[in-house]
Amino acid sequence: MGEPLRHQNVPEGEEPKTPAPVEISAAKPPELAYQELASSIEDSARFFWRAVSRSKLLILAASVLVSVFVFLYYKAQTPLYRAEVKVLIEPEESEAAQIVGFVQRSSQHETDMMTEKDVIQSRIVAERVVETLELKTIPPFKQLQDPAGLILSNMSVDASLRSRAVSVGFLFADPSLAAKIADEIVNAYIEISEEKTRSWMMRTVEQMRAEAARLKQRLDEDQKKLKQYEVEHPKVAATDALEKHIQRLSTELTKVSSEKLDFKTQLEELAAFQQQGADVRDHPSIAKDPSITQTVHAIQQKQVELTQLLTIYKEQFPLVIEKRNELATLQEILGQRKTEIIEDLKSNYLLLAAREAEVQKEIDRKNAELSTLIGASGPYEVLLGEAQVSKTLYATLIERMDKAGILGRSQQSRVKVLSRARVPRKPHWPQIERNTSMTFVIALAAFSYLAYLFFLMVKPIESEEEISLGIKIPVLAQVPHVSSSKGEGGELIVDQGEGVGKDALHFLRAALVASGQRAFVFTSTNPSEGKTFVVHNLGVYLAREGKRILVVGSDFRDLRLRARLGVEVGEKCIANYLAGHFEAKDIIHETKEPGLFYLGPTEVLKNAVEVIASIKFEQLIRGLMSQFDFVLLDSPPVGLFPDAMLLTNIVQNTVFVVRFGKTPYRKLAKSTHEIQKNGGRLTGAVLNDKTMGWQNYYYYNYYYERGGRRKFLPRFIREADQYVARVRDFVERRKHERFKTALPLEFVCKTSDGTEQHFWAIATDLSEGGMLAEYWNQSQATQGDLEQIKEIDLKMRLPNRDHILAKGEITRALIRGQQIHLGVQFIDISDEDRAKVKELLDKR
Incomplete structure (x- = not known):
């Protein structure tokens, strides 16, 4: 396995080699965009829960x-009890509804137009309940001037839109009295509904009788006028009979014409068949005649019999001759019958044509006669129509009067009680x-x-998640709390040996190297958050690794950086350079630390904004970027002066120093937004002065103190760790037991196309079979880019300064915010290195 990439010194004047960034996809696929959205929602939810859990x-x-x-x-x-009665209100029957509708159209009485719900909640019902139950003698109704008003105010009617069921409820302090009043409300409603229906029926009958008398008088007058007109014009009465006769003739003419057309069509088909040179008697339509079909069947039977005889006897045999004669006779009959059918078609066509002409002539004659009578029949038709309308109206009204009388005597109530009120046991309110x-x-x-x-408004930053999940910027390192004697010009955290503080500087250096940039502006939200402290320690740490580092005291109102470095600037300061008295190389001062250089003022500058905004200062900083491996600018806070905004125009890479428990969350969010709005790029944040809890101290003592765990740790902590490990093994079904770690890691990713990328990461989860690596997504890699990574060569540093070399395979890749999580399984690791991992895990 090849040796992982190491950071080497860069000669002065040469450009340092930066790690090759992962290529960014041109367009994100929909499933990746969905994953990022889900991850963002999950991060926001976790941040909300963390804020609330405090x-x-x-x-x-x-x-x-x-x-x-x-x-x-x-x-x-005082508790109130609700008694409830459920009733079913049936709709009006069709005949009764028509009669009631007749009354509603003709009556203007207000009660007739009320809905059923209005009737239940009417004062008439409430007053009848008060009268029936004698509520005026029962407290608290006894003290009221209007008991019916209390009934109405405590009554509720709930009607369902999808059902005819209605719930009538009454609310009262006495549960038994509430049930009685609810029942009585329904009884009163039923009685009033029945009385209203009977009243409607009585008014209906009265109005129908008056309407019937009027229609009877109108009918008599119309019939009298009609008879008088018939006497004066006797021929007009015959108009109706003449029209009916013409109608019968027209029907007959239609029938005759249709039959004539059928015969004509058949004759035309026969003529066309004959023009083709065929015998008209062989037409298929003639063969469909039943007599033709029967004769053809007889001929076929005779031919079969003749064929059978010829197989037995000779041609001159008498029986054969007889069969031939019978066959000839049948064929002659067949020809005659076909001729008769054709002649019948012709004769029928001629008869129908003659009848058509005769009927048409008769219709013309009757129409002429009708035209003569029509001139005098107009008034007669009007009188006849009026008499018919009056007769129809009168008959319909008489029928309704009969039905109204039957309904008035036999109609039942439309309201049915589904359930009576029960005495409530639990209060409704x-x-x-x-x-x-x-x-x-x-x-x-x-x-x-x-x-x-x-x-968001008041609370300070007290965790890494509040920065990474809330403000959406990565946390590059977490610097632990140090005493004031060590922090203000005393012992550096890089001089404390192996520890959490030095690891924080290591992680910060890895993030800056992975970003591929050289110059960084270190700023904060408020003063005294540790910018100068972080810049000083980081500069020393990088210089001791062989880098050429320039720290710039760009906070021209504060000279603490110069004091920490112990540099005497004198006249060779930045103010005299801008005045043209010195060159750039003259104002760069060496420090006590080899490889670490300082640039800054010799005294507080009152025109700090003008200095930073000058073109010569910008050219100076940009020129120095090519001469040093890293340029670290100590900037004033964002919220106090515009210096930080001006510096981000020169060096766009900004690192926020956040003081644990001091920096307000809202102010930090506002400051980062202003930097981004000004065009700056947020590289990340450094959580400074973090106070470690007992778990962090336990981690520190375990890795950096001899003797393993402290004996004064409570026994329940060890038992809890063992219990959590057993539960995790049961749930995750891991082959190897895993433990939480924070080990620096350097690895080389090999993609499917053979390219390599170098990264610094942290092993946060370790087992004998693999680990979980986390690093900052500086190159903005996508999920598709991570899926192309097949295997990695890694080098991991152990707490005892030993190293492990291994080759791994990516089993899981996930992007969460600005962090990339890679699940790695060891596929090639020496027995010696595996034993080192096992020894480390056994100590846990």
Whole structure:
């Protein structure tokens, strides 16, 4: 297996070789876009849950407190019970509906136009309930001036749109009285409905009688006028009979013409058949005649008999001669019958033609006679039509009067009671359990949202996920908390030996190398967040790896970087360079650390904005990028001065230094947005001054202290670790036991087309059979690019500074935000290196 790529020193004046970035796909497939959307939603949900979980006890306590208040409030209220009666209201019968409709069209009475629901909730029903149950003598109705109003206010009618069932309910403090009142409301409604129907029927009969008398008088007058006109014009009455006679003649003419056309068609077919040189008697239509069919069948039978005789006797045998004579006679009869059929067709056609002409002549004569009478029949037709209409109206009205009388005597109630009211046992209001539970759920959601808003507005950054998931920028490193004596010009974290702080610088260096850029602006949201501290330690760390590093004190209002480096600038400062007194090489000062150089002012500059905005300063920084491996600019905070915005126009790569527990989340989000809006590129963030919990200290002691686990650790922690490991093995069905790690990793990816890419990563999950590698997606690789990676050559550093070399196969590739997760299975690893992995895992 080949040796992984190592970072080498770059001679002065030459361009350093940057890792080849993974090619970006031109267009994302739909399934990849869906995966990214799902990942973004999942990250947002995780961020919301993390923000809420910080105040979960407070949220839970507030929700419980509100629920208790609601519970006590409803507990102090007087309970109300609801009694319910279900009734079924049948529709009007068709005949009754027509009669009632007649009344509704002719009556303007307001009660007739009320719906069934309005009738139930009417004051008439309420007053009848008060009167029937004598509610004026029962408290609290006794003290009321309008008991019917209380009935109406506590009554409820629920009608379903898809059913004729109606629910009538009554709400009251006394459950037994509520049931009685609900039943009585339905009884009163049924009585009033029946009374209304009977009233409708009585008015219907009265109105029908008046209408019948009017129609009878009109009918008598129309018949009298009709008889008088017939006496004065006797011939006009014969018009109707003449029209019917003409109609019969027309029907006969149609029939005769149709039959004539059929015969004509048959004769034309015979003539066409004869013109073809064939015998007209052989036409297929003639062969369909039953007599022809019967004769042909007899001839065929005689021919069969003759054939059988010829097989026995000779030609001159008397029996044979007799059969031949019979056959000849049948054929002669067949020819005569065909001739007769043809002659019958001709004779029938002639007869029908003569009858057609005769009927047409008779129709013409009768039409002429009718035309003579039509001039005097107009008024007669009008009188006849009026008399017929009056007769029809009168007969229909008499029929309705008979039915109205029958319905008025025998019609039953349309309202059927499905279920009577029962005395309720549980109160309808308040429903304490439901209201309290709903209040708890609503309060829990509301307080969770308020806690989330409070976190966005006030809460500081206290975890890596808040930056990577909330603000959507990767966390390049997490620098642990150091004492003030070590942080302010004292001992560097790179001088502390192997530890979490040095690993943080290692991860930060790997991210900067993987980005392929040389110059970076280190800024923050507020002052005193550790920009100078991070720039100083990172510069020293890179310089000790053999790099040429230039740190620029571009915070011209703060000279702490120069003080930390211990550099005496004197007159060879940036202000005199801009004034033209010195060249660029003169103002670059060496530090105590070999390979680390400083550029900055000798005193606080009051015109810092003008200096950074000058063209000469921009040309200076851009020229120095080619002379050093890395140029690190210590910038003022974004929110205080415009210096950081101006610097991002020169060096677009920006690294935010975020102080753990100090930097407000909302202000950091606003600062990153301003940088991106100004055209800058967010390389990532450094979480500085992070306070490690007991789990982090345990991790630190395990890897960097002798003696393994501390003896003072509680026993339950070890048992919990073992229990979690057993559960994880059971759920995931892993062949090898896995453990959480944070080991630096350098690997070379080999794609299917043979190209190679070099990356720095972190092994976050390790077992004897493989590991999970995570690294920053600096090259914006897509899911399709990751699927092309087949195997990798990796070099992993152990806590004891030993290394493991192995070849692995990619089993799983996933992009989550700006992080890439690769599941690697070892396919080629030496026994010695595998033993090192096993020894490391056994210590866990």
